[in-house]
Amino acid sequence: xxxxxKKVYLDSSxxxxxxxxxxxxxxxATAYFRYFALEEYQLFSDPFTLLEAYNKFYNDISPxxxxxxxxxxxxxxxNLIYPEETDCKNALKAIVTFKTTDLTYPKxxxxxxxxxxxxxxxxxxxxxxxxxxxxxxxxxI
Amino acid sequence: xxxLFNVNQAAFILKxxxxxxxxxxxxxxxxxxxxxxxxxxxxxDLQEFNKDxxxxxxxxxxxxRVKINPAKSFSMEDPFLRLNGRGASIKLSS
Numbered sequence: 288x289x290x291x292x293k294k295v296y297l298d299s300s301x302x303x304x305x306x307x308x309x310x311x312x313x314x315x316a317t318a319y320f321r322y323f324a325l326e327e328y329q330l331f332s333d334p335f336t337l338l339e340a341y342n343k344f345y346n347d348i349s350p351x352x353x354x355x356x357x358x359x360x361x362x363x364x365x366n367l368i369y370p371e372e373t374d375c376k377n378a379l380k381a382i383v384t385f386k387t388t389d390l391t392y393p394k395x396x397x398x399x400x401x402x403x404x405x406x407x408x409x410x411x412x413x414x415x416x417x418x419x420x421x422x423x424x425x426x427x428i
Numbered sequence: 429x430x431x432l433f434n435v436n437q438a439a440f441i442l443k444x445x446x447x448x449x450x451x452x453x454x455x456x457x458x459x460x461x462x463x464x465x466x467x468x469x470x471x472x473d474l475q476e477f478n479k480d481x482x483x484x485x486x487x488x489x490x491x492x493r494v495k496i497n498p499a500k501s502f503s504m505e506d507p508f509l510r511l512n513g514r515g516a517s518i519k520l521s522s
Binding site: 359 | 489499500501502503504506507508509510511512513514515516517518
């Protein structure tokens with residue numbers, strides 16, 4: 288039986304759901320992060336995802352919380368993957384070749400970065416196209 | 429008592445030259461013991477030495493080896509967990 292990978296890519300929606308207690312997926316996000324911590328998962332994200340979450344906190348909650356979020360992310364063990372020029376080109380290629388319009392550029396870039404570091408799963412509360420075999424992380428709770 | 433291997437057997441298991449095994453022992457990377465005058469290596473020590481290896485370098489486009497940082501694991505002490513439920517968004521407009 289194959290051992291499940293302990294690498295998970297984090298989307299901005301799971302950061303938002305974890306911090307925002309009024310979010311519909313707040314309980315689920317809390318359970319996810321608790322599980323990641325207990326099982327010592329390797330979590331990955333990228334600066335664009337953080338920026339997206341930062342903007343959401345800044346506009347919908349408070350600027351001070353947005354600042355706290357960035358401060359905490361600088362100290363956190365969430366691994367940030369910085370995109371290179373080739374990643375941006377690959378993401379562009381992916382959205383051009385992808386048939387439907389569901390795939391946005393940030394999602395394509397996220398899939399490319401996850402693929403580069405060999406991350407097979409993504410934790411997200413939004414629709415994610417299965418690009419490069421990226422699967423949605425699911426925790427039955 | 430653990431199984432004991434001599435230098436040649438350990439070299440065969442690790443698929444390296446016997447002199448490499450002697451060097452590992454000399455450098456203190458591989459634990460060994462002396463039985464009389466002969467070097468012997470415990471099976472347990474050999475297994476410990478022969479653990480998983482993840483390269484911390486990769487080749488970039490120009491063929492140069494660049495160091496990559498090993499991925500850190502998330503834990504219960506992570507500062508991000510302190511942000512749990514810190515805010516509540518209020519949508520004033522639809």
